[in-house]
Amino acid sequence: MLSIVFSSSLGTMLEYYDFFVYVALTATFTRLFFPTEDPAVGALVGAAGFGAAFLARPIGTLIFSPMADRVGRKKTFVVTLTLMGAATFLMGCLPSYATAGVAAPAALLALRVVQGIALGGEYGSAAVYVMEHAPARRAGLYTSVLQGTAGVGLLFALVIVAVLKTSLSAEMFDLWGWRIPFLLSAPIVIVATFIRLKMTETPVFLELKRSGTLSASPLAESLTSRAAWKGILLAIFGAQGGTSVALYTSVVYMLYFLQGVLKVDSMQANMCVAVAVLVTAPLFPVFGGLSDRIGRARTMLIGIVSWMVIAYPAFSGIAAGAETGSWTLVTLLIMALAALTAMIMAPLPAFISECFPPQSRTTGFGLAQQVGNVMFGGFLPLISLTLVNWTGNPLAGVGYSIASLIPCAVVTYSWAMRAEKGRNATKAAPPIEAQTQSMG
Numbered sequence: 001m002l003s004i005v006f007s008s009s010l011g012t013m014l015e016y017y018d019f020f021v022y023v024a025l026t027a028t029f030t031r032l033f034f035p036t037e038d039p040a041v042g043a044l045v046g047a048a049g050f051g052a053a054f055l056a057r058p059i060g061t062l063i064f065s066p067m068a069d070r071v072g073r074k075k076t077f078v079v080t081l082t083l084m085g086a087a088t089f090l091m092g093c094l095p096s097y098a099t100a101g102v103a104a105p106a107a108l109l110a111l112r113v114v115q116g117i118a119l120g121g122e123y124g125s126a127a128v129y130v131m132e133h134a135p136a137r138r139a140g141l142y143t144s145v146l147q148g149t150a151g152v153g154l155l156f157a158l159v160i161v162a163v164l165k166t167s168l169s170a171e172m173f174d175l176w177g178w179r180i181p182f183l184l185s186a187p188i189v190i191v192a193t194f195i196r197l198k199m200t201e202t203p204v205f206l207e208l209k210r211s212g213t214l215s216a217s218p219l220a221e222s223l224t225s226r227a228a229w230k231g232i233l234l235a236i237f238g239a240q241g242g243t244s245v246a247l248y249t250s251v252v253y254m255l256y257f258l259q260g261v262l263k264v265d266s267m268q269a270n271m272c273v274a275v276a277v278l279v280t281a282p283l284f285p286v287f288g289g290l291s292d293r294i295g296r297a298r299t300m301l302i303g304i305v306s307w308m309v310i311a312y313p314a315f316s317g318i319a320a321g322a323e324t325g326s327w328t329l330v331t332l333l334i335m336a337l338a339a340l341t342a343m344i345m346a347p348l349p350a351f352i353s354e355c356f357p358p359q360s361r362t363t364g365f366g367l368a369q370q371v372g373n374v375m376f377g378g379f380l381p382l383i384s385l386t387l388v389n390w391t392g393n394p395l396a397g398v399g400y401s402i403a404s405l406i407p408c409a410v411v412t413y414s415w416a417m418r419a420e421k422g423r424n425a426t427k428a429a430p431p432i433e434a435q436t437q438s439m440g
Helices: 002-024 026-033 039-071 073-091 103-133 136-167 170-175 177-197 203-211 218-224 226-261 266-280 283-294 296-324 327-345 348-353 358-378 380-391 396-428 432-439
Strands: none
Touching: 002 026, 002 073, 002 103, 002 136, 002 177, 002 226, 026 103, 026 170, 026 177, 026 226, 039 073, 039 103, 039 218, 039 358, 073 103, 073 177, 103 136, 103 203, 103 348, 103 358, 136 177, 136 226, 136 266, 136 283, 136 327, 136 348, 170 177, 203 358, 218 226, 218 358, 226 266, 226 296, 226 327, 226 348, 226 358, 226 380, 226 396, 266 327, 283 296, 283 327, 283 348, 296 327, 296 348, 296 396, 348 358, 358 380, 380 396
């Protein structure tokens, strides 16, 4: 089981690394691809580039998630990993605005869209793959490792960028150094693809194939079934919404907040976030295991409510710490937000997987996750920065995040916990035949 988790997590971590290198290099991309005299406008344009990839994620889900339900989980995430690697490598080959004019940012945004399509098909396949191999009572533990790959991918991106910026002059970094993180992904993706090709298909999918019960059209089933829509809405508001808001506020928007709003040096900002992500990464299996014991919805609810309580004072403290140069305080506050984010995120793969039948599990998972990402996460940095610019209040962005979590907390408490309790009761009940025999 550990080899399955490792193989799945390695590929997913690399895809998140590829996706987040753009975030780590936002300031560089703004200078080289979106030149502007106004730093605030530059930050908004950079955040818009991040959000553009999220619009493409549902397209990836529509293409690849039904493929995973029809032809196999393994085959699908080999394709998505290869697609992500190719797009990332090509980003490292792009000319700058000074060389190619408007064609440069257009090509950059196009490749970001391809990255979004790849990631939109990757994560659901990987999560379901691990879920269908895991023992039922430890599904939360094993699948939670995948959630930690988002932070680890970002961590690697931040560390590699920091090392390059330290080793190279500013001129050399802008000339060619920024390309290295993208070009590095090519050999790593090749190795990861080879590892994935050696993996076996899930026993659940093989049984569906053997019994002839594979769905002919998992997408149609998911879009026309009332039960499927119930699962999609429950997953969006009961799990994915909370995860998207917490992750993209605590980690991604945090980088924009530090650099664009508080004017912290990009190296210092990256290091504060990187240390927080590194220290809190081991908490994912801890909270995943907790969800196996006390319930996934309950674990997420505790994390959501706690995050809402501390977010505003934490961002306020970060602003004060950045002003005085108290970087230890800044890092500790980011760490607190990241820890609660792990509590919200860890149960998500198992929770969403359990909302759908195996015939359309990957499709349902992908639709719920990517629609939730677009609704709650993809444009959160852009909206938050816009609110800061409109109001002049540096904390206006985190206020938006807290407000966004209110419907997630309500749905998790009033619906998700009840639905999960019902599923667990159904699993625990003996078959009718056994009940009849015991009564006789």
